[in-house]
Amino acid sequence: xxxxxxxxxxxxxxxxxxxxxxxxxxxxxxxxxxxxxxxxxxxxxxxxxxxxxxxxxxxxxxxxxxxxxxxxxxxxxxxxxxxxxxxxxxxxxxxxxxxxxxxxxxxxxxxxxxxxxxxxxxxxxxxxxxxxxxxxxxxxxxxxxxxxxxxxxxxxxxxxxxxxxxxxxxxxxxxxxxxxxxxxxxxxxxxxxxxxxxxxxxxxxxxxxxxxxxxxxxxxxxxxxxxxxxxxxxxxxxxxxxxxxxxxxxxxxxxxxxxxxxxxxxxxxxxxxxxxxxxxxxxxxxxxxxxxxxxxxxxxxxxxxxxxxxxxxxxxxxxxxxxxxxxxxxxxxxxxxxxxxxxxxxxxxxxxxxxxxxxxxxxxxxxxxxxxxxxx
Amino acid sequence: xxxxxxxxxxxxxxxxxxxxxxxxxxxxxxxxxxxxxxxxxxxxxxxxxxxxxxxxxxxxxxxxxxxxxxxxxxxxxxxxxxxxxxxxxxxxxxxxxxxxxxxxxxxxxxxxxxxxxxxxxxxxxxxxxxxxxxxxxxxxxxxxxxxxxxxxxxxxxxxxxxxxxxxxxxxxxxxxxxxxxxxxxxxxxxxxxxxxxxxxxxxxxxxxxxxxxxxxxxxxxxxxxxxxxxxxxxxxxxxxxxxxxxxxxxxxxxxxxxxxxxxxxxxxxxxxxxxxxxxxxxxxxxxxxxxxxxxxxxxxxxxxxxxxxxxxxxxxxxxxxxxxxxxxxxxxxxxxxxxxxxxxxxxxxxxxxxxxxxxxxxxxxxxxxxxxxxxx
Ligand SMILES: [Zn+2]
Ligand SMILES: [Zn+2]
Numbered sequence: 182x183x184x185x186x187x188x189x190x191x192x193x194x195x196x197x198x199x200x201x202x203x204x205x206x207x208x209x210x211x212x213x214x215x216x217x218x219x220x221x222x223x224x225x226x227x228x229x230x231x232x233x234x235x236x237x238x239x240x241x242x243x244x245x246x247x248x249x250x251x252x253x254x255x256x257x258x259x260x261x262x263x264x265x266x267x268x269x270x271x272x273x274x275x276x277x278x279x280x281x282x283x284x285x286x287x288x289x290x291x292x293x294x295x296x297x298x299x300x301x302x303x304x305x306x307x308x309x310x311x312x313x314x315x316x317x318x319x320x321x322x323x324x325x326x327x328x329x330x331x332x333x334x335x336x337x338x339x340x341x342x343x344x345x346x347x348x349x350x351x352x353x354x355x356x357x358x359x360x361x362x363x364x365x366x367x368x369x370x371x372x373x374x375x376x377x378x379x380x381x382x383x384x385x386x387x388x389x390x391x392x393x394x395x396x397x398x399x400x401x402x403x404x405x406x407x408x409x410x411x412x413x414x415x416x417x418x419x420x421x422x423x424x425x426x427x428x429x430x431x432x433x434x435x436x437x438x439x440x441x442x443x444x445x446x447x448x449x450x451x452x453x454x455x456x457x458x459x460x461x462x463x464x465x466x467x468x469x470x471x472x473x474x475x476x477x478x479x480x481x482x483x484x485x486x487x488x489x490x491x492x493x494x495x496x497x498x499x500x501x502x503x504x505x506x507x508x509x510x511x512x513x514x515x516x517x518x519x520x521x522x523x524x525x526x527x528x529x530x531x532x533x534x535x536x537x538x539x540x541x542x543x544x545x546x547x548x549x550x551x552x553x554x555x556x557x
Numbered sequence: 558x559x560x561x562x563x564x565x566x567x568x569x570x571x572x573x574x575x576x577x578x579x580x581x582x583x584x585x586x587x588x589x590x591x592x593x594x595x596x597x598x599x600x601x602x603x604x605x606x607x608x609x610x611x612x613x614x615x616x617x618x619x620x621x622x623x624x625x626x627x628x629x630x631x632x633x634x635x636x637x638x639x640x641x642x643x644x645x646x647x648x649x650x651x652x653x654x655x656x657x658x659x660x661x662x663x664x665x666x667x668x669x670x671x672x673x674x675x676x677x678x679x680x681x682x683x684x685x686x687x688x689x690x691x692x693x694x695x696x697x698x699x700x701x702x703x704x705x706x707x708x709x710x711x712x713x714x715x716x717x718x719x720x721x722x723x724x725x726x727x728x729x730x731x732x733x734x735x736x737x738x739x740x741x742x743x744x745x746x747x748x749x750x751x752x753x754x755x756x757x758x759x760x761x762x763x764x765x766x767x768x769x770x771x772x773x774x775x776x777x778x779x780x781x782x783x784x785x786x787x788x789x790x791x792x793x794x795x796x797x798x799x800x801x802x803x804x805x806x807x808x809x810x811x812x813x814x815x816x817x818x819x820x821x822x823x824x825x826x827x828x829x830x831x832x833x834x835x836x837x838x839x840x841x842x843x844x845x846x847x848x849x850x851x852x853x854x855x856x857x858x859x860x861x862x863x864x865x866x867x868x869x870x871x872x873x874x875x876x877x878x879x880x881x882x883x884x885x886x887x888x889x890x891x892x893x894x895x896x897x898x899x900x901x902x903x904x905x906x907x908x909x910x911x912x913x914x915x916x917x918x919x920x921x922x923x924x925x926x927x928x929x930x931x932x933x
Contacts, residue, residue: 221877225884227865250852250877258855258873266869476626479634489603493642497634501597501626508601508887 186365186392188424192534196416196443199533202424204322205363207269209237211424212440214526215272215448216519220245221265224453225511228267234516235523238270240448243315244279248298252318260320272323275312278330289329309353326354328369330398340373347371348385355389365392367426373398374407376414383418394419395426409438416443433462433525437542440529452522456515459503463521466549474556475500488520489513562741562768564800568910572792572819575909578800580698581739583645585613587800588816590902591648591824592895596621597641600829601887604643611899614646616824619691620655624674628694636696648699651688654706665705685729702730704745706774713751720747720754724761731765741768743802749774750783752790759794769800776805785814792819809838809901813918816905828898832891835879839897842925850932851876864896865889
């Protein structure tokens, strides 16, 4: 196992690439999907089972963890890996995005963001320096710069002003992060859907220099077409020899489109959150297992899937435990969704390696277009 | 694997016995604790993990299953074992007890009980014959007679009248059950805490003849001392060569006392329900993991326990996920509690085999008296 953090592309197909990030805690095969473990748990899953779905890395949320159980407590308890029983890589976000979406009484200044906890109303002040400290206390392998993402809708001037603040914070994050062998700091490109602002942001980040580059400020309601529009050029503005991480994406077809456009890493709550509400992602599209059509259906959710939900249970059972609000419904459907996502990533990696990405993507869309199996 | 249902005692120690029930679906080592899988799931557990704790048999609730997903639907889907992915023995209760505790607008007659579903208000009529039919449709391995348990407090005359009705229903259950090789029908002794009524009930059941005998109407609020008072004589009234099942019991010390008094089988929601509220059963007594004293405690819940919750997580983590209302808290603590219960049963079986039950029970009480480990 390497003691430093590095990234190698082993094959490309158009703008898409496959390879691996090496870290002291293990390899991350790219393109990679990172399940979200907000509060030190991927909801409804044991970490060994998340690993069994094929996940190489998890995402933890700085905002949630700083409030409860607190970064200092996690540090005293041996770090986030030991705390949550996951010894492979962990990426933590900076807390900035979730302060803006979850906290109360936010006050943004050049220095940072003052806010009140949504849990207990306590006061906090998050700055680039404090975000770096929290992510270090958590023991994160991939640390994200503290940034600011403007609330939509926003004018070009507002997006520009916010991006420029984020670039100053990126420099402060870089300075505060220091030199931590085996750990990586990622910069975050901002600039909304405006090409010039994305370029300005990329130039600023490249001048500072990071171990990886995220594309931020997308998947915030702009729609897939606008997002793909940005992804047609934004990855190319970032260094080719570093991983590119598209934050908070997405649905399976978002992921496929992002990989086609040169993205290496993604994260999203969708597979786990949807699992808890009965939405299953399958190669034939989304199946809503709460629907009464499944009540008497003895067939598996997806007969080609090897996850426990599909191998050992009928649609009728999954429907029953959802309707009965049983915890096993969340357990099985989250497992299936994470399994499906990781299988999709493995398929994308294999197709890029073989130079057959367009064939793979064509089959992906064709199978979804067929839709779910007919009712019995 | 045997094709018939039989029971053999292999060792005794005082009134206590150990042995095994053989069924076409596998062996049930006795004394046995049966986890409760009310609505076709042991809450927060996958069935393979319930098995891994050492469970040989699960209990299913006829009342819940008849309302949702319905016995006819379970039958069409291949029976309860396939439906819930548990291929070992299942015991189902008769529905009688839970109609009385959960359903609305109950009307009791000689024929049966008319009631409205607590889920959707639909009307149902449960009789001995219908209960036998439902349990057959579910595919239950051990079927319980349909009986009636009077609401407490009740006069001796009320208890007697109720018991006599239950004995007439026992005969009707026996007649309706018919001859089903490999499946067992258990009679249920009633009679409250009155020795003469217990004797009258036992005589009636023995005259009908069953594959096993339950002791009903206990653990309904009478207290441990009164329950043990009944258990000092009730098991001895039942055939020695058939399993004796104490319904709805109980806390670990209830179980130990019942086994000492000759009980072979028990079931209780306590380990799973308590797991969901943060109460852990340990050899040092009950530990409430919601308590703030665990917030910074890096030690396992029970350092001698080999369950996943104790092997891989700190008390601080369990406290954190409980406070954060994360599903993994229910998953880990239910697993621990079921593991603890099954380890207790294995210890009791081993001690009876070795003729050392009093030594085992002495150590059990001594360790509980020590209490939980000191706070750090
Ligand atoms: Zn599946
Ligand atoms: Zn344990």
